[in-house]
Amino acid sequence: MTTNKLTDEQRWCPDVDPITRYPLFMWISHPELGYVPTYGGPYDSYTLTERDENGEFFRHRYDHDRGGWVEDEYVGLIVVEDWLPKDQVELDEYVRDNPTVELQERRNADSAETIYQWRETFKDDSLWDDCTKAQYDGFAKKTDCEVRILYTAHPAPVDLNRG
Incomplete structure (x- = not known):
């Protein structure tokens, strides 16, 4: 007779899925x-x-x-690229030299546009992710997410000749 009973050592597993964060x-x-x-x-x-x-x-x-x-x-x-920067300087250079298409389109846009963002509420190191307006509305209804709206404007012109 076989059984699916495992010892506590055999049954070790993470408390949450590290990718989805499901418990x-x-x-x-x-x-x-x-x-x-x-x-x-x-x-x-x-x-x-x-x-x-x-x-x-x-x-x-x-x-x-x-x-x-x-x-x-x-x-x-x-995962598009298995690469981690060695320090903040290298990360900043990478982001500057490799902007995403969406980010580049936003930078080149003729008019300012609203950016909708969301993140998980209970995750201390959770970063804000961009989302569509429809996704924003969905996340806003959830109790485990928080949302924000960023209103963007073109940067003010800089006069390099001013002293």
């Missing part, structure tokens, strides 16, 4: 992976997020309403 929900038997921790819940829970050969992140999904594993889900995150 540990429960351990479930997966047909290919064996006994795995799942995160999220209570309606759906997911295995730890994994990275595929293309650099995209996915997770296996357990549907608690159906009582079984369903199609895997992609998280919508891809």
